[in-house]
């Protein structure tokens with residue numbers, strides 16, 4: 165079908181517009197940087213499976229986020245990761261204008277369709293300013309995800325929020341709710357407010373020319389981080405110069421903050437329904453922003469996307485229908501034979517070890533293999549495992565283990581980049597007792613191999629800064645238990661010794677206290693069970709599937725969004 169026919173299909177019923185700066189649609193479309201984009205992609209995939217009428221809006225990010233290569237001592241090198249939108253999506257004829265820095269910037273889009281299990285599709289509009297009628301600088305506004313400086317970021321967020329709302333209208337989409345996935349998308353509310361303004365209307369004292377209650381009814385806001393430094397903020401002078409003033413400034417100051425435009429604050433003020441992505445994260449958000457009602461909807465991951473082929477075959481055989489009803493995975497413990505689980509995991513592990521061998525090191529399939537991979541940044545504390553190298557070596561001499569790490573640092577996160585170098589030094593220092601590798605260019609493809617192929621998934625964030633964390637959920641779909649700090653989703657998924665193990669008590673501590681707890685768990689609980697009680701280990705794998713995969717899937721998450729947010 166051409167884009168005209170598809171659009172006609174998609175605009176026949178009213179939809180929820182899901183706005184996200186990044187979105188992971190498939191491994192060869194690099195329009196994501198990490199967890200937030202993966203969540204957006206899984207949201208769209210589940211909406212397609214469940215036939216929830218959604219339309220997603222994101223940026224085309226023609227040059228991707230970046231491709232990571234690493235020097236021998238762990239210095240991160242970045243190069244563009246270009247893709248060809250025409251190979252996967254259809255060009256849209258419509259164009260809308262957004263004024264940026266006093267210039268008219270034209271915005272068009274590409275239509276990508278995410279197919280669901282039952283044949284339904286969810287349209288995804290990828291916004292693009294690469295048009296001949298735009299000034300050369302403006303053509304590159306949708307090239308680099310999270311690239312450039314504050315000005316580039318604000319322009320991208322204007323294209324996303326204001327351009328996105330206008331393009332949906334130009335394409336005739338009927339939108340019943342706007343769901344802002346993180347503060348990056350919150351500027352869409354300014355366009356909605358502007359549309360409700362009645363300049364000629366007589367204003368009584370205390371009244372506004374904008375219909376804020378109407379906008380609030382339409383908006384849903386999901387916040388994703390309790391890290392202050394990660395919140396998008398712009399000073400008013402910069403905002404005025406770049407964005408003009410889409411609504412009057414007094415109104416904006418009331419909604420986004422008196423001293424700076426804080427997009428999280430804006431999201432909180434313009435949305436009737438606000439949620440964090442785990443119970444603990446909602447509590448933390450309420451503490452950061454007193455006075456707001458913040459619900460909690462725990463994240464989930466898309467079952468089909470994150471289950472390796474060996475486990476998918478196992479579920480097809482023993483739990484048929486699991487793809488449509490992942491709750492069926494709750495029966496894994498009673499229905500899947502232990503030796504079949506061991507065989508499936510051996511397949512996944514062999515695939516990972518082959519990937520690692522491609523980088524040089526030979527890993528031993530009989531050793532406990534620990535995986536750690538995510539965005540490399542300070543609060544995630546990827547170096548916690550190496551707090552005491554002697555202690556770690558001593559543990560490994562008694563119970564053989566090996567380590568695989570991966571992850572990108574944002575190019576301007578200098579401490580994150582240094583962490584990658586520090587990890588390289590630590591990984592070299594623990595040899596030869598411990599085989600260790602850092603795999604470059606962590607992305608969807610590598611993530612799928614890693615979360616399925618390791619024996620244990622490690623997570624060591626500084627509580628309470630991990631909003632949710634999702635890679636441990638991906639591991640659970642492949643029977644891989646977590647050893648994790650009690651934060652984010654793990655507070656809800658953890659049953660000690662049953663679905664994995666906890667590090668610390670979930671309270672903010674000195675790293676030393678958490679490191680000691682990590683070593684004790686490894687030495688006393690995890691490693692002895694893995695090496696001396698293989699049957700017990702398989703029970704943990706099965707319990708992980710039954711109790712974690714059955715709950716932390718994106719269908720459950722989308723049911724919650726549908727009932728609590730979209731149907732109101």
Ligand SMILES: *Cc1c(COP(=O)(O)O)cnc(C)c1O
Pocket residue numbers: 197198199200202537538539606607608611632633634635636638
């Ligand atoms: C899932 C995923 C992440 C997010 O991992 P967290 O555990 O939530 O930090 C980041 N990058 C990639 C490529 C992923 O697949």
